[in-house]
Amino acid sequence: MATINSNFLKLKAGYLFPEIARRVKAYTEANPDKAARIIRCGIGDVTEPLPAAVREAMHVAVDEQGDRATFKGYGPEQGYEFLRQAIVDNQFANLGISADEVFISDGSKCDTGNILDIFGKGNVIAITDPVYPVYVDTNVMAGNTGDADENGAYEGLLYLPCNAENEFVAGVPSEKADLIYLCFPNNPTGAVATRAQLTEWVAYAKKNDAIILFDAAYEAFIQDPEVPHSIYEIEGALDCAIEFRSFSKNGGFTGVRCAYVVIPKSVTGRSDDGTPIPIHQLWSRRHSTKFNGASYPVQKGAAAVFSEEGKKQVSSLINHYMGNAKLLREASIALGLKVFGGVNAPYVWVSCPQGVSSWQMFDKMLQEAQVVITPGSGFGSAGEGYFRISAFNTRENVVEVCRRLKEQMA
Numbered sequence: 001m002a003t004i005n006s007n008f009l010k011l012k013a014g015y016l017f018p019e020i021a022r023r024v025k026a027y028t029e030a031n032p033d034k035a036a037r038i039i040r041c042g043i044g045d046v047t048e049p050l051p052a053a054v055r056e057a058m059h060v061a062v063d064e065q066g067d068r069a070t071f072k073g074y075g076p077e078q079g080y081e082f083l084r085q086a087i088v089d090n091q092f093a094n095l096g097i098s099a100d101e102v103f104i105s106d107g108s109k110c111d112t113g114n115i116l117d118i119f120g121k122g123n124v125i126a127i128t129d130p131v132y133p134v135y136v137d138t139n140v141m142a143g144n145t146g147d148a149d150e151n152g153a154y155e156g157l158l159y160l161p162c163n164a165e166n167e168f169v170a171g172v173p174s175e176k177a178d179l180i181y182l183c184f185p186n187n188p189t190g191a192v193a194t195r196a197q198l199t200e201w202v203a204y205a206k207k208n209d210a211i212i213l214f215d216a217a218y219e220a221f222i223q224d225p226e227v228p229h230s231i232y233e234i235e236g237a238l239d240c241a242i243e244f245r246s247f248s249k250n251g252g253f254t255g256v257r258c259a260y261v262v263i264p265k266s267v268t269g270r271s272d273d274g275t276p277i278p279i280h281q282l283w284s285r286r287h288s289t290k291f292n293g294a295s296y297p298v299q300k301g302a303a304a305v306f307s308e309e310g311k312k313q314v315s316s317l318i319n320h321y322m323g324n325a326k327l328l329r330e331a332s333i334a335l336g337l338k339v340f341g342g343v344n345a346p347y348v349w350v351s352c353p354q355g356v357s358s359w360q361m362f363d364k365m366l367q368e369a370q371v372v373i374t375p376g377s378g379f380g381s382a383g384e385g386y387f388r389i390s391a392f393n394t395r396e397n398v399v400e401v402c403r404r405l406k407e408q409m410a
């Protein structure tokens, strides 16, 4: 009989969002009359149609595939030059990034998980709590942790607690870490890091020869001009940071799939004998071996996000979702709850009423208000006592969620 990767047996229950979906399904099966009333503000999945500029570019690309003269088979695994260059010109101008340091993929969830392929064993891995669960679960799968304790914290990970006191932005630890996951604007809390806070992290990484894995999937939602969009805005980051970005939330690509990783050639790890090795060459090798590139029509659609029309259309999508976030924030504040996020991020992070746990709040909102939220404890034990409301929805649904929240708390 084949042996299995026993690390999978250490994982806690199901992945958070399928678990939520399972509970919602069970509820709707038991209460079919309520099914139509359910409003989903759980998973951060976009609701608004793909921008017209993106659709037009994809139509043209599909038609090109219908003509032998313009047909394209396998593309470059790392992504087409037209998209890599458009990303640099529009997202990283003057930040010292070149097009061959951008790797196109089909999603940041996959990228942040797959990146572990190129790192060795024995790294000290720092992870915030609460956190996007993919970072934790993929480290468990990779064998980088021991077992979970009764609070769900895995032995071997260095947890960086985030709470109301530090406004959900972790400070640098006193311990030495080798790999550090940072996500700003943050999923789930919606917190953003200031330039000064990111500068501290870059200094820490350089001092400790560590690498920052910087997830900037939500950067397009930043409203405050003082808040950095990229870790490369911080001096020194080109030597110690990898950045993950996505078209999912800004361009509405959750169903279309396109993302990218930026790996400056100056970022190095060390081999077993201590020789510094550029991470870029390892990821390039990995990508070429395990990935055949995002599809041509999808990459054409992604490039259209940076066209003049595309930029205007994306900006109106962002305004729509941030308008939702504002309503959800204001409604929660009006109920006397403590509220974080929702200002530079599409997630609103809300304290549960006194004495109510995260999952109790989830059940209450589902069963009594037919609104799906995400329990804060699903993102780590420090998320207990909070819930996350996603602003990805129609305006009509958001207004109704605000009304039902108020009704629940009355």
Ligand code: MLT
Pocket (backbone or CB within 6 Å): 042, 043, 044, 045, 109, 187
């Ligand atoms: C979330 O709701 O946290 C996100 O949608 C998850 C993701 O982007 O994978």
